[in-house]
Amino acid sequence: EVQMVESGGGLIQPGGSLRLSCAVSGFTVSSNAMSWVRQAPGKGLEYVSLMYFGEHTNYADSVKGRFTISIDSSKNTLYLQMNSLRAEDTAVYYCARESVVGISGMDYWGQGTLVTVSA
Amino acid sequence: QAGLTQPPSVSKGVGQTATLTCTGNSNNVGYQGAAWLQQHQGLPPKLLSYRNNNRPSGISERVSASRSGNIASLTIAGLQPEDEADYYCSAWDSSLSIWVFGGGTKLTVL
Numbered sequence: 010e011v012q013m014v015e016s017g018g019g020l021i022q023p024g025g026s027l028r029l030s031c032a033v034s035g036f037t038v039s040s041n042a043m044s045w046v047r048q049a050p051g052k053g054l055e056y057v058s059l060m061y062f063g064e065h066t067n068y069a070d071s072v073k074g075r076f077t078i079s080i081d082s083s084k085n086t087l088y089l090q091m092n093s094l095r096a097e098d099t100a101v102y103y104c105a106r107e108s109v110v111g112i113s114g115m116d117y118w119g120q121g122t123l124v125t126v127s128a
Numbered sequence: 129q130a131g132l133t134q135p136p137s138v139s140k141g142v143g144q145t146a147t148l149t150c151t152g153n154s155n156n157v158g159y160q161g162a163a164w165l166q167q168h169q170g171l172p173p174k175l176l177s178y179r180n181n182n183r184p185s186g187i188s189e190r191v192s193a194s195r196s197g198n199i200a201s202l203t204i205a206g207l208q209p210e211d212e213a214d215y216y217c218s219a220w221d222s223s224l225s226i227w228v229f230g231g232g233t234k235l236t237v238l
């Protein structure tokens with residue numbers, strides 16, 4: 010059975026940092042394309058970042074230079090390091106899996122973790 | 129990074145058929161089609177179809193998807209109350225190498 014459990018969200022002041030985690034069981038993180046997708050309160054889905062083949066990464070323009078996606082294969086866990094946080098980063102952050110990047114769709118999602126950036 | 133365009137809302141009656149649209153460009157929807165996600169309030173998204181009309185296991189045959197040029201469509205036949213949800217299209221953008229999303233359509237089943 011596939012499980013994806015996010016953690017690390019919370020209330021943080023503008024300019025602060027947080028690290029989100031997505032602990033996975035049921036498949037190997039480094040063998041799949043792993044994304045972070047966020048959803049601001051009452052808003053739609055927004056792509057944040059992607060890692061595939063365990064090393065290739067890309068980012069939405071809105072987070073480029075501030076966020077870093079990574080994987081710990083020994084823990085089968087996906088991370089999102091978020092620095093220089095802004096109010097507009099407030100959202101539920103989901104991790105999602107795609108077995109073939111750009112083709113097979115995001116078929117497994119975590120339950121999400123809420124990040125609130127506020128003074 | 130520009131997203132895909134979806135109508136904000138669609139309303140249909142129980143038993144009717146709803147068709148939701150998603151407009152992109154030749155780099156995303158027109159490149160290799162769209163994926164569709166369903167999201168009920170307070171829950172994570174659920175994949176309904178990918179690359180136009182491939183359904184993951186467990187997805188109802190009442191759901192079908194298609195594409196014509198840069199416009200993708202999701203059709204849900206025989207609407208049930210549980211189909212009331214937000215629906216998002218997404219597509220891989222070949223020029224940006226990222227996923228782009230539509231703004232979502234709220235489907236109301238009357």
